Amino acid sequence: MSSAPIQKSLLPVVAIITDRIDLHRHPAYSVLGGYVRAVSEIAGAQPLLLPACADAIDADTLIDTLDGIVLTGSPSNIAAERYGATPLPAMTCQDPHRDAAVFGLLPALIDAGVPILGICRGFQELNVLHGGTLERAVHAQPGRLDHREGDHDRPIQQWYDDSHDIHIVPGGWLAGIAGRSAAVNSLHHQGVERLGAGLRIEATAPDGLVEAFSLANAAQFTLAVQWHPEMRIDDCGLAKAIFSEFGRACGERRATRTRASRPTFPA
Incomplete structure (x- = not known):
């Protein structure tokens, strides 16, 4: 008598937002490989690239399908009009397609309880979504560190070396996985000017700049960081812990979501 086949446990599905780019004079969507690898190898999830195209996104379908989303970093800046500031200079790298997709979705x-991990631009998107504002040139402000990546002639991996320490606020998401302090990399020229409503500071830089926050009243995992943990999953315990905890939250959502979708039969 043959035994029943063992059912493979399916992975949680995690969307990774893309950037809209031009590729050989064609519109295209792009994401750096570090995010795919971190979601797959550390979060233990199935990465799904989400095009930065508002017209191609159906929120209800995604809510029924996704167990998490990563809002990636990007060379592009959020349009300053979205937080009530004067427009950025014309030569500034911007991505209105991503703005429309992210802020629309x-x-x-969030309302559906989907776990969210925001990184760099994604951190700034969550701040702006909640009514916060951005300082467009942190390095030019008195008393601030220069948070930019520095010499571009260095090998790419060196761009992601630790740049400064952060102070982790007790009692938050980050403190639960990282303790009171850590060292992080820094590759940004913009930063939080005013923190959005309902956001809880999780960590600050030595100059006081907000480096991480969470949604204060969200039941689901919702963490945003200004640095780039996706590029340090091989050698940084904090980077691994962030993606591991995010993956755990996504796994819990998958279990809940699939239980709710199973048909019930009368006794």
């Missing part, structure tokens, strides 16, 4: 995902 995020409120529904």
Whole structure:
């Protein structure tokens, strides 16, 4: 008598937002490989690249399908008009397609309890979504560190070396996985000017700049960091812990979501 086949446990599905780019004069969507690797190898999830195209996104379908989303870093800047500031200079790298996709989708995902991990631009998107503002040149402000990546002639991996310490606020998401302090990399010229409503500071830089926050009243994992943990999953305990905890939260959502979708039969 043959035994029943062992059912493979399916992975949680995690969307990774892309950037809209031009590729050989064609519109295309792009994401750096570090995010895919971190979601797959450390979070233990199935990465799914989400095009930065608002017209191609159906929030209800994604809510029924996704177990998490990563809002990636990017060379592009959020349009300053979205937080009530004067427009950025014309030569500034911007991505209005991503702006439209992210700001159109995020409120529904948050309300539906989808776990969210925001990184660099994603950190700034979550701040702006909640009514916060951005300082467009942190390095030019009195008393601030220069948070930019520095010499571009260095090998790419060196761009992601630790740049400064952070102070982790007790009692938050980050303190639960990282303790009171850590060292992080720094590759940004913009930063939080005013923190959005309902956001809880999780960590600050030595100059006081907000480096991480969470949604204060969200039941789901919702963490945003200004640095780049996706590029340090091989040698940084904090980077691994962030993606591991995010993956755990996504796994819990998958279990809940699939239980709710199973048909019930009368006794």
